[in-house]
Amino acid sequence: MWRSPSRLILRNNGCRSIISRAFISIETSHPPTIYALSTKYAKSAIGVIRITGSQSSYIYKQLTKSTKDPKAKLTSVRKLYSPDTNVSLDEALTIFFKSPRTYTGEDLLELHLHGGTAIIKSVLKAIGNLHDVNNDIHIRYAENGEFSKRAFINGRFDLTEIEGIRDMIDAETESQRIASLSSLTGQNRSHFLKWREDIVNNVALLTTLIDFGEDHDIEEVEQLFSTVSENIDKLQTEVQDYLRKVKSSEILLKGIRLGLIGPPNAGKSSLLNILANKDAAIVSEIAGTTRDIIDVPIDISGYKVIVGDTAGIRAMSTATDVIEEEGIRRAKDYSLSSDIVVIVRPVNLFEKDESDLVKHINKLKELNKTIIVVLNKEDLRDPTLSKEELIRAHSEMLDIPVENFQLVSCSTGNGIPELNNELINLFKMLSLSDSADPIVISSRAQDILEKDVLNGFEQFHYWRDQEDVVLASESLKQSVEGIGKITGDSVGIEEILGVVFSSFCIGK
Template identity: 60%
Template sequence: MFSRSILVGQASWLSKRSISSDTSSPTIYALSTKLGRAAIGVVRISGSQSHYIYNKLTRTTNEPKARIASLRKIYDPERDILLDEALTLYFKSPKTFTGEDLLELHLHGGNAIVKSVLQAIKKLHDPQQNINIRYAEQGEFSKRAFMNGRFDLTEVEGIREMIDAETESQRIAALASLKGDNKRLFRHWREEIVQTIALMTTIIDFGEDQHLDDSNELFDQAAARVEALEKEISTFLQRAQASDILLKGINITLLGPPNAGKSSLLNILANKEAAIVSDIAGTTRDIIDVPLDIGGYKIVVGDTAGIRAPELADKIEVEGIRRAKSKSLTGDLALAVIPVNLDLTSPEHKHFVDHIKELKELGKLILIVLNKEDLLVQENNNALKKLVNEYSKLLEIPHVQIFPVSCVSGAGLDKLNQHLIELFRAITLTDDHDPMVISTRAQDLLSNDVIYGIEQFKYWKNQDEIVLATESLRQSVEGIGKITGDTIGVEEVLGVVFSSFCIGK
């Protein structure tokens, strides 16, 4: 019978992340706003020498009052030169962003002022007096915040995603990590697995004192908990992978015959002259990618060369047609723009029709945009309905995926835009939930460590190998620890065993 030694013997996964209290580490400083002409430039300073820097720059002797904004003159520490008059904010550890003493200097944002203050701080570095001050490395403020227990890795990554957010959906998605929603969820999963490990350890350590049926019942209870957890984690991972497109952008490819109005539609979607519009066939030769914000979603629209019979095109246009087809095969959505006055049954457009059918066979998402509906007689709605029916049959596309519009009058564009937003929600699985994203690193760990460990547990459970099943769950716990930056101590497992399962009988 295996005992607690199977847990005690593996020490590498047991140490908890420690809170840094090293006062000898260098005090760091950096410009937190973008260098350039602006109203304000914020210099951030973190470390045990923060108050020393404050006293030297302001020529005061008292430690600054915490969390009180104060207007102070900033001087060069070596010369009698006034550099600026700035708003200063001092925060006392540990309740700061980094967990260390933190000083912010809100300077006037001129380049000369900011550079002179940064140079003044640099002059205060004096290793002989045990005063270590240096410019911060990339991401070092956030790194110290993590090392000092102010944030876990999911929250740190949320900060980065929030800064990089370009659209409303990206902002909402980043908030899930920044607010700690993901951290709480991961910790819940971790606690569930720890509870299960504790239950399994109970069976291993005390199984000889119980009836076989009791041990089997506990084993089944553990398996049921793991099964439910696997479904929850897999659903979350599926949402995360779908929402990952929020960061990269949803790729839309504009397809159509020459002079269909693709570039006109792109300009309307972009609300600017993003592409050249001309009645000359073959104006667009290469792919033009334009990033857009539609309904709060990041979209990358690719305008492509018009698709027609190769014998009607020159050598460069033929290459453009090849690239147009290739891009549509890798995109998330194809918008096929067709003018209402075009005869798609003519041999000239067979290549275009065949390509639409190829996309459909491959399961690609396609919308048909019937452009130039203003060319039809307005009173003759039957003509438009008849055309929609004809194109639906010819292209084998349902009526609900065909949208008559006019890039001249604007008719039908609002309906098309609303349908696109609904598709974006479906593509990113945000129909019923707010957008959420986690890093590729976290997704890989969920898949390769957490889910894999659960799968191994199920495998060894079916083999009645209770020890190996328990060891498999440890990999899942380690995987979550790698995501959040936490690890687990053996005393935590044993604490759960003795307190929750009442086995000291």
Template identity: 55%
Template sequence: MLRFNIIRKFTTSIISRNDQNYLSSTVYALSTAPARSAIGVIRITGPASESIFTKLTGSVKLPKHRVSTVRKIYDFSNDNKVLLDECLVLYFKSPFSYTGEDLLELHVHGGVAVINKTMQTIAKLHTSIAPVRLAEPGEFSKRAFQNQRFDLTEVEGINTLIHAETEMQRVSALSSMKGDTNLLFNEWRERILKNIALLTTVIDFGEDHDIEEVNNLFDNVNLDIKKLETEIENYLFKIKRSQILLDGIKVTLIGPPNAGKSSLLNILAQDDKAIVSSIAGTTRDAMEVPLDVGGYKIIVGDTAGIRESQDIIEQEGIKRAKKKSLESDINILILPADDLNTEKEFLSHAIELIRNTDKEYIVIINKSDLIISNDKDDILEKLSKQLNISKDRFSFISCTNNEGIEKLIQNLTKRFKMVTFSDKEDPITISNRAKEILSNDVLFGFQEFYKFREMDDIVMASEGLKSSVDGIGKITGEAIGIEEILGVVFSKFCIGK
């Protein structure tokens, strides 16, 4: 913790040199959407927060910590007392606030005019002694980091949580925001440091160890680094799977013409996203629609019906349909119950998809409302032979009366869990910056250790591990030179965060 505090002080001194007023300034920003709403929240943080409260309210009494009060706020400039609004005021005393500084929140009425006038009035309170300025993107969170309220993995988790669109994206962001990621990375860091310490004892007191002792120590360090490497590689694999939650699971509807792909898309979207017609070949191009299904963000692709065609435009649509299905995470193969003469072109491609073990697939038979129950066994018998899969892989639906749709969504949700590994544990996510550092710095440092171990160069092997430690420091914010990282991290935040 001492080292961490020293580094934070070093970081602060750098920022102060770049901008003398950076940490002494009081900053403000609108933290809610800049549009008409019921409430607009204006946040103010910094040493002049209490002064701004008294100047806006005309009160000589300081606000109470974490106690909400209803106050009238005024513009006292030009010797006039102009009422701005009657609003809810919240005050958080340093260090018990989001930023670690005095922090004031004004919950004003959400009219654009009210918000603009209040912001303009705050700007007028700037003085050379107590500078007040508009906050930069992510500055509230940056100050929270500088005041040791959070580490970088936590503030990046907060940003991911803000941008979460679905329930599973929310869950995946929580691990970083709660500090779980920081605990894991610090555990890895401590293990690497212990191994560096062992190597350092040999470097400093090598004459006290015989060759066999040195080799045994080297072997023990090598064994522990191998275990750690496996853990980090497995972690990166989980991250890759969980990343699908943020990007959206790619689901492609594939089938012969007039099978009901566009109808199913409209049902999943609960909107008329695609043109539906009884004329075969209506869909000529692939279209994508982002949806929330079962708490998962998915990107559903509707494609052209696959069949043999002499139409040049339709041929291009079929080509794109095949390409999209090969890039998809899950393919929904749709077959029409009223036409079992499956197109050879589609049949060939469907078998290719089914044999691809990297792809999840679901096979559904649409238009079940047009057949009687006694015919279902005959249909299953024929199609299972054509596709060479068991009968239990098929399910019947009807886009006309919604038969089987609920069961299909349940099946899809089950597949979503499998694709993202969220069926085994809660999904996790870290920033692209952190992923690159794990691969390019931490794991690279391990490779350097292995290389120099083979050369019996204990000094350089130790240096390789030090680069791994520095890599973890870059992720959590415990690295010298962190000012270069901060701009990348906080530039992605909204102004009021």
């Protein structure tokens, strides 16, 4: 019955394109009313069903047996009945929102039910049974992300804001929540709209050369071209800086990879358990207990951190068997892919040959890895040596600055708060969130910024050097179209909608 919308109709009001969708039906000019369970389908205190579309008021009246339309933004406790059998289904809290000032831009009804699965199932069935093609009543269950898709179609949000909503829902930690706000609150969109406006203004300057070039002398043409070049250089720097901040902030969503390495029986597993605040790894006095990588996702002061406990690193010639040898190889590989490498070693370890570990540390330094050394078992340290002397001795042995050292005891807890503070400072440095809130945009938007927007700038400079005004102008138009693809204010974005909304949950 329903066909996919064939095109987007755009009207540019100078700031934002107003987007509407041509919904086509053999029977009706309205899109179907959709409904979905927005809470988890499981026994709980409440279950919320959302309904949006032109038949929302009709559904309300059919379920409540009311003869009057629901009042907007007024909560009401109503008994719900099956329209087919008149059997009572539940007593629910109902809230009706009138278009266009709703999440979707359409009439929207919420039913807050008691959270029994049988109740939820019966109400969902009753709503679905109201579908009646013969009477031009089109009602169906929503697809993934369809509520948000309608919000976009009806101009309530642009694509960056929609993606911010998805990131907010997926946020597991405080830093992820803050990062998602940059899109959700429209901060990213304001950047894109400003860049788009600036590029359009520069295209307009080039257009004067194309349309009225004969009216300008060579010196005026060169001056105008130089002005546009300077403007584009500035924009290019802004976009590149923005992308660098985004890529640094992206680590907050994926999780900061923190690898624990060091000699056997140094206390790596004990430190992992303290950071995770649970027994995530087996701890034993026997050296070499950990034989493989143990990845544990934890929340450290609002940062998602993937802590990897690894096998103890020692010379292959001293390994007990081939399994330990493989564990050592994996430990080294894991540290090479970590964002932060924490080297854990006993505070009194001096006499053993650690050339293999030192060699690996040198490789980490060559790759500019962020390294911190944790001297564990502080409670057992040689009392004849001060803390400063111990750290200095280890610093000289490993050729790592003394400021990268932390002295702790996993047994007593001494030094753990200081270690936590140091790790948090490193998290802020890696994500560039120490001076400003993190910024997150989708990989889709990042790809467009690099391949369309920045590439358009590069092409502009090439054709500017060739003194080809027409192709230089067309290159900037590519950048404008790129920003339009990011925000959704562009013709030809149908192919990206599926990517944007496919990861949404039903009812959102």
